[in-house]
Structure formats: C-alpha cells, structure tokens
Amino acid sequence: MEREIPAVFYDGVTSKPQEATVRVSDLNSLEVVLPDGARFQWPLEHKGMEWERSSSMLRLSFGDHPRRVLLIRDELFIKSFVLRMRYTGRQGGYDRILSFARSGPVIFFLGVVALLVCAYLWILPWAAERLVLVVPSTLDERIGEAAYQQMAFALNEDRDKTIALQAFGDAMDLSPSFEPRYHVVEDAQVNAFALPGGHIVVFTGILEKMSSAEELAALLAHEATHVEKRHSTRMMARSMAGYLFLSLLIGDVNAVVTLVAENANALRNLDYGRGLESEADGVGQEMLFANDLDPMAMVRLLELLEREAIDVPEVLAFLSSHPLTEDRITAARERAGSLGVPQRPNDRLGVLFEQLHPTTDQPTDEMPSSDN
C-alpha cells in the first residue's frame, strides 16, 4: 500500500482542519504529511491509539486530552486497516458484530426481530409469572393492605353489612392461602372488586340486584379466586416487565413508536385481564361446588352483570372485559353442566343473605326457586 491516502487532521489546538495525506510507512505506523510540509509518524500499535469506524469513515485519535485526530474516508484503506486490526487482535467484539450486521444478512435481522417478539410475547410474561411464584404471598397482603388503607377514606363502608358479609363469606371455604376480608360499601355501582392479599369490596348496588344467596356466593367465589390465584400481583408483574422491556429496548428510539408500543402493551394487559376473569369464573365455580353450592349460580351472576352493565359505551365494547359476558356465560354454563349439582345442598347461607339484602322485609316471589 504505497498509495497516498487523503485524510483530515485536527491538531486538538485550534478548530482549523488540515488536509493531510497518509502513507503506510512501515508495519507499525502511518506517515502523516500536512499541507505545510510537516510530517510525523502516527503509531498504530501504541496503546493510546484509538480507532472508531462509522458507516463511511475511519476516525483515529492519539495522545492526551485534547487528542489529535485523523479522519479517513478512503474505503480501500478502511478495509485493510480493519483487517489489520482484526489480525492483531485489536478489533473489539462490538465492531465485529456491527460489521457482520452491516454486511446485511436478512436472516440476522429476521432472527433478532423474531427473538425480541417471542421474548416479549412469551418468555417475558412467563418469567414474570415465575417471579411472582417465588415472591412470598405476604407481599400480596402488604400491597393489598396498603392499597386498602389508602382508599378506605373514600369508601363509605356499611359496618353492619360488612359484619354480615364477613359471616357469609366465612361460612364457605373460598381461599385456602389467604384470609379474605369482606367489605360492603354504600355505592350504586353494580360492581365488586378484590385487592391482592384478601380485601374484597362489594358495592350495595350489586347486592340490591341479587335475588339469591347463591349469586352472592358466586360473586365472592369469583373475587376470592382473584385473590387466591394472585391475579393482581401477576398482572402487575407482567405489565411492569412489559413496560421495562419496552422502555429499555425501544424506549428512547422514537416518541411515536413508544406511544404505539405502550398502548399495544396496555391492550395486551387488558386481554390478559380477560383471561383472568374467565379463570376467576371457572375456579370460582369449582369453589362453589366444593362448598356444596350449585355452580349454575355463576351463570346467573353473569347474567345479572350483563343486564346491569349497559352503561359501558359501545365503542369500548371490544376493550372492556364486561361486554364479553356473553362468552363467559356460555363457558360458565358448560362448566356448570360438567360439574353437576352438589349432593347435599348448602342451606346455611340463606339466613345470612337476608341480613344483607334490603328487600328482606317484603319477600318477592318472582325469582325462580328451582335451579334445574
């Protein structure tokens, strides 16, 4: 390589660039000639000599701060320089990976994209769930307790009914690993929710709409399954893992991409949430059966929810878990069919239910009294 290679030289003293020429003088150095005729040797083997290659440029630097810099854009020179560095063991791992990737094997990109997609869709949720299993369930209790204490101020709890509901719940065995604590809250919403670790809140709105003790049992079984199966904690672990994955990998790529990805992540969580609802229905029905209650009660509870939850706008229909009640009802009916009716019907709950139900004083007969 006796060619003279054009280069740009920055001396680190002023911002004036100098058009230099570079020649390979011997194995260990380059000879640099400046426009004013000055020439000097540029060592290649010296520890203080650093090189960096970008897509079209080689940047050599040498010396203490401020360093002297040579920029070379000659493709042939860059190629042989990089080869030389590779053979003398001075090419870093990153540069190797990058030059391999730059050579453009489509299979590499497809592979990486496929790996990342798989990781996001399956490996990551799986790992997050494993992690939750390792974490002791007392964490659920602590998180739930803290959350409940913070929202308790805003909830208008009915003390008497809470005591009655606790007795109602305690008459069954719904959650082997936790001790559910039931609360009745004065609120017109036809709803109930469970916090991790055991707090289960039931609104008076849904109690009023209920017509049998078994429906309430089905509701508690559903909510207790959320607690027992640690749904909230699993959900949190999954969504945090997803968020961390997205923000570390594509977080600072581009605002639009991040926005799209975060929304997709939220949608996925919603979808996962629907899966958890079905699980709560299913396991809840098994709980009902184990407590000598008719699993069909879950179907009636869902039908009640479907009738009452019409206030969800149609647009949100495919996003929210509620309007899918139709599917859940069908599934619950099938499960009830395969579980059958318990041999010894549980009649302890009826009296307890009456304390919770406002229409106790004037009993109505319009509800169907037989289940089969």
Added chain:
Amino acid sequence: MLGASTTQRLAFKGKGGDLFVVLIVNMLLTFITLGLYYPWAKARKLSWYYEHTELDGHPFHFHGTGSEMFRGFIKAIALLLLIYGTYIVGVLMNEVTIVLVGILVMFVGLLAFIPLVIHGSLRYRSSRSSWRGIHFGYRGQLRELYRICLRDGLLTLITLGIYASWFTINVRRYTLSHMRYGSSSYAYKGDGTEYFLLNLKGYFLTLFTLGIYAFWWQRDLFNYYVNNLVWNFQDGRRIDFKSTATGGGFFGLMVVNLLIIIFTLGIGFAWVEVRTMRYVLENIRMEGDADLNAVVQTEQEHKNAMADDLGDLMDIGVFF
C-alpha cells in the same frame, strides 16, 4: 473589520438502514444482557448521531463511553432508590408516619435533584462533544441554577403555572449562555413574555382549528429556540442561527412519519428518526462573518457521568 458574511447549514448524513442496523444490534445486546448493556447502547446510539451530523462538511464526535455511563447509571438507580425507598418501605410496612416522611423525601428529593440533573447532564454531554477536535463545554454555576429554579419554581406555584413560560426561558437562557465551544461561546436572547404570548396564541389557535394549528405552534416553538441563539467568537464576530422550518414542513414530516410507523408495523422507526433529524438539523441556518477556523481549545476533561444518566431516567429533555 467586518469580513464577508457566510451561510452555513447543519447537515445530517445518516441513512435509515444504517441506523436500523445499529439499533437492532443495540436491542439484541441489551436483551441478552438483561438490560445491563443499556448505557453502552445509549453511547453507541449517540455516537452514531454525532458522527452523521456535519457542520461545514466536518462531523461532530461523541466521546462518552458505555462504561462511564454505566457507572452513572448505577449511581442514578441507587439515588432514585434512596429517594423513593422511604416511601415504598412506609407503604409496605403500612406505617403512616414513614409514608408521610417518604412522600416528603420524594418531593424534596426530586425537586432538589432537578437542577443537579440539568447541570450535570449539560456538563457531561457538552464535555463529551467535539467538532474538529475542539471540545464543547458548560460553565454554568450549579448554585445559580438552583437560585433560578427555586425563585421561578415558587413564582410558577404562586401564579398557578402561568409563570412556567418565564421559568422555561430563564433556565434556557442561563444554560445556553454558559455553553461554549472552545474559546467561543453561545448566548440566548429569548425572553419569557414573548414565549408566553407565543404559547398563548398557539394554545388557542390549536383549540380553534381543532388541532391543526399544532404544527404551526411546533414551528413557532422551534423557531423561538433557534432564532434567539447566537454564537459569539473571541474576536467579537458572531454567527446567528436562523430557522427555516415551516408549519407545513412539520405537518408533512409528522404525517409521513406516522404513516411509515403504521405501514411497517413499527419496523420503520429508524427511518422515522433519520427523517426527523434531517428535517430539524437541515432547517437550522447559520449566518455570520465569524471564522470557524479560529476557535482555540479551552475546555479541560470532565469526569462525572452520574447526572447524565439521572437526566435520562427522569426523562428531562435538556436538548431539543
């Protein structure tokens, strides 16, 4: 005394395909190291942007390294744990007093760290940037930045947020006016009142035009940043920055970007980045009689990467 006035433009020479390769490799390495590679990935990405940004045909260079940023990353996480730690412990122990102390620590801690983060990132980032072998630098005083933030923060609170425009511009003026490039320095002439009126106009016109004016508002904000920036040289000559961005330009840029993202299912993100960089940088014109060759190296090496990473984690955009 006055030399011939010349016009320069920043140029962006990066190609979407090349950035795609760099970012895919970054993602792969970040993934297989369970995220530990993040600081190195960040340094690689910054290097790539600098290397492909040119002024007068010469590229910028980013000197920061992954290991520097990794140390900062670790310190930043430790610090954030400290700030949030008391609160989280309090919540988990369900102790009201610890929760309250935790909330206090969190607020005071975060507020106290914002000026530090701005200061530190500016120092780190500028000292690690060079052009033609001459380093940039930031010589603002941390104490002064605290004074501005405390004063303007209080005024913003008292005026229910109205003073935020003055706050923004005061911080911007202070920080940009203490930026240097070797022996030359920068100044920012913007003022809060003008910035406030501009935002007021932008807000209402965007409201009245059902969002369409947002692109022109964006243009005004960009112009206000660029047009008020001056580059002063040691011999008294200077270069003025002029934006040539237009609302229509921003509109086209963003609409096409959105289409690219949608139709490539996100894979086109690298091309979107390149298009954006090109639009922003190539719409900054520099006019003046100063001699770009006459700058002398002045800045010392600066070693402390913590604040740079803190800035990242807290998502404070110091640079536009």
